[in-house]
Amino acid sequence: MFQFISTAGFVFLFITCLAFILLTALPIFGQLVFIDDVNLRIWDFVLFGLPYLVTALAVFVCGLQRQYMLTYRLERVPRGSIVLQTDDAPRDVVDLVRTEYLRCSAIAYEALPTTGSQPGWGRPGTIYDGMNFKRAFLDAVEKIDATAREILPSLPRMPYPFQLCVHLRPLLGILPEAEKEAKEIDKFVRLVVYSENGQDEVVGERLRYSEAKSATEMTEEEYERAMVAVNGLQAILGKEKQYLESDYSSVSDQLSESRSMSHRRRSSVYGSERQRRMDFRYEVQEPYDDRLDSGFRFGRL
Known part of the structure; x- marks a missing residue:
């Protein structure tokens, strides 16, 4: 047809x-x-x-x-x-x-346009020519998630939709300087992912009082502000990753090492306590009772 x-x-x-x-x-x-x-x-x-x-x-x-x-x-x-x-x-x-x-x-x-631009896309003739701001911003956030999971392998993959502060909460406890950047990124996450009123004065006011579909698209100014926060958070995580690679193999190795040390400590305490009770029985010349040892082993004594 x-x-x-x-x-x-x-x-x-x-x-x-x-x-x-x-x-x-x-x-x-x-x-x-x-x-x-x-x-x-x-x-x-x-x-x-x-x-x-x-x-x-x-x-x-x-x-x-x-x-x-x-x-x-x-x-x-x-x-x-x-x-x-x-x-x-x-x-x-x-x-x-x-x-x-x-x-x-x-x-x-x-046939390519030389003037004008579409909402959410870079202007022709600039460094953002042919770039979709939403897609580029989400790709940058995915790189942050990949770096965070390299630092903390037990961290789950970032869900969608997501809140970066909630997802990176295990790392923000040991990296308090990254919390400010994560909160700044979450302002633009609400625009890109949830398309609802955010706390940011520019984003929130435009979404609140505009009914046009282009109101939910990122502008060039918002993309630049978001990328400043993304680059700052990526730099903090990159320094932490470099520090861990230079001193330790990974955070999981540290956790496994601490767990093995605590297990050995509990075993040594258990062995010394049992030996002390055995020595006490020999000193008072009491017959050895297996039930006493089994009760101690299972935490009854």
Whole structure:
């Protein structure tokens, strides 16, 4: 259906353009016919009629050449192999593909907007050209989550939707300087993820009093402010990660080491207490009672 509509539209435009060309050419040819002087008639034909003939001939030749390239040359591409290099196909086929690719690239480049911008996207000609602020901000937050889980492997993966202060609470206890940056990021998380009124004066006021869909999109100013907080938090976590890699293997190694030390300490206390009770029995020359030892072992004594 779409192909039929596009073909019908092209035919309609072609016929319309041809009709306008003929309408502009008819008065000129009429003037040429009604002139009595033969020399002036020939000169008018060369001056007015020849450009139309040359243009029509050029259009016909270009169309015929293009049809020839699309039908004959493309049929020469081998069907049983995949073209990987320029030597895998005839030279004229390679030139045709290269020419068509360059032509399509030029059309796509010229079709790009040079002025104006869409809400939530970077302006053309700036460092944010072609960047979606929401997607870039969420990608940066995901990098923070990856760094945090490298510091604390027991930290679960960040859920969605999320609150960064809640997710990083185990780390904020030992890194209090990161709490300010995390709270600043959460202001923009409410805009990007929840799309509700936040505490930030710019974000909150715009969302509260605007009904447009673009009100929930990040602006360039908000993205820059959010990235300042993201980079600050990433720098703090990066320093902590570097410190842990230089002094300890990981936080889990520290926890396992502390657990093993506490286990050995409890075992030594248990062994010394049992030995002391055994020595006391031998001193008072009491018979050894297995029930006493079993009661001590299971915490009854």
